[in-house]
Amino acid sequence: MIIFQKTLRNSISCTGVGVHSGNVVNMTLKPAAAGTGIVFRRLDVAPEVSEIPALYNTVSELVMCTTIANAANVKVATIEHLMAAFSGSGIDNAIVELDGPEVPVMDGSAAPFIFLIECADIIEQELPRQYIKVLKEIEARDGDAAAILSPGDNVSIAFEIAFDNQRIGRQSCSFNMRNGTFKNELSRARTFGFLGELEQLKSMGLAKGGSLENAIVLSGEEVLNEEGLRYQDEFVRHKALDAVGDLYLAGAPIIGQFHGYRSGHALNNKLLHAFLSDENAWCYTSEAPVRASNVGGAYWPEQKAAAPITA
Ligand SMILES: [Zn+2]
Incomplete structure (x- = not known):
């Protein structure tokens, strides 16, 4: 049985506090083309160094939370509960835009992210899921x-x-x-x-x-x-x-x-x-x-x- 890749139907935003920095962060989850995977994008740095794919080999630090970084050492911390929500919702492709270096912690679980994904809704794409x-x-x-x-x-x-x-x-x-x-x-x-x-x-x-x-x-x-x-x-x-x-x-x-x-x-x-x-x-x-x-x-x-x- 073949299952097709999925992404969000609409973009959706939330605001919350970063657990490590204590700063307010704005985050938008956006649809992405089939084959993109999950990619984080920092809006507060130069566009050419703003993207970080969420992959095991972009992980840069694992103290207290999971942090990913790109070649320019632009980082996003505390991605783990959002990644769990994408996995748990069957989302293959999405862009996560942030205006700071950390995903908002919300209530410390993945439930608020599941809620966001449900609100944005999910659509099937043209390529089979690998x-x-x-x-x-x-x-x-x-x-x-x-x-x-x-x-x-x-x-x-x-x-x-x-x-x-x-x-x-x-x-x-x-x-x-x-x-x-x-x-x-x-x-x-x-x-x-x-x-x-x-x-x-x-x-x-x-x-x-x-x-x-x-x-x-x-x-x-x-x-x-x-x-x-x-x-x-x-x-x-x-x-x-x-x-x-x-x-x-x-x-x-x-x-x-x-x-x-x-x-x-x-x-x-x-x-x-x-x-x-x-x-x-x-x-x-x-x-x-x-x-x-x-x-x-x-x-x-x-x-x-x-x-x-x-x-
Ligand atoms: Zn955790």
């Missing part, structure tokens, strides 16, 4: 943390975390990415941090925009956010959301199984480098996964045609 199919298992390790890609007929994401903090503790989750899975199960999970760390970062001039508005903040084992958690296991779901965004830097959806154990942006990126540099580990295919026909996307025409479920 997938990257995993042919053999590849693993990246760092101490007792691991990130693994292995062959499979669908797109699946499994994640496990283990924290000494009792409020988080051990959590695991596993999802077969199908229609609506990302939106329903992962998109609302927020990033999290500890109050002590946040205060330390702020004293170093980092995380200036970090607050209870855009993260779950723990003080010891207490969640400080008045509204509590959005999912009982919101912590591990956020790590799975991050992995979805990190893996989309491969430049195409990956057919196979991802398993992260205490992994993060840096290890996920190391995995992509090891995976994509091994020519026996993968191949391109335009044959969509067998069952997850609309991998990660909530907008597939056949879904609309499905018969309503009656009791």
Whole structure:
């Protein structure tokens, strides 16, 4: 089965705070031609150096967030949750315009970006979507943390975390990415941090925009956010959301199984480098996964045609 590439029907804008700079950023998501991929464009620099493709090999820094840079060292930080939203909505091609060096953090999850994409609407394009199919298992390790890609007929994401903090503790989750899975199960999970760390970062001039508005903040084992958690296991779901965004830097959806154990942006990126540099580990295919026909996307025409479920 062939699935065609998708982009946004309309442009859509939002304004928010950059979590690291603390500055207000204006962002516009725009349609892009088939074959473009996801490209970030800085409006506050010279046009000839303004574009940065969102790819695993344009990643320049992985401390706290994922930052990409071009040859002129023009950067965009904190792209991971927006990348996850593009992946989860089945968007292959888009231009992301920003008037600053950082994607707005919004509420610390991918849900506001999913909302923007839904408002802009999605259209099918003329070229078939290319997938990257995993042919053999590849693993990246760092101490007792691991990130693994292995062959499979669908797109699946499994994640496990283990924290000494009792409020988080051990959590695991596993999802077969199908229609609506990302939106329903992962998109609302927020990033999290500890109050002590946040205060330390702020004293170093980092995380200036970090607050209870855009993260779950723990003080010891207490969640400080008045509204509590959005999912009982919101912590591990956020790590799975991050992995979805990190893996989309491969430049195409990956057919196979991802398993992260205490992994993060840096290890996920190391995995992509090891995976994509091994020519026996993968191949391109335009044959969509067998069952997850609309991998990660909530907008597939056949879904609309499905018969309503009656009791
Ligand atoms: Zn995150």
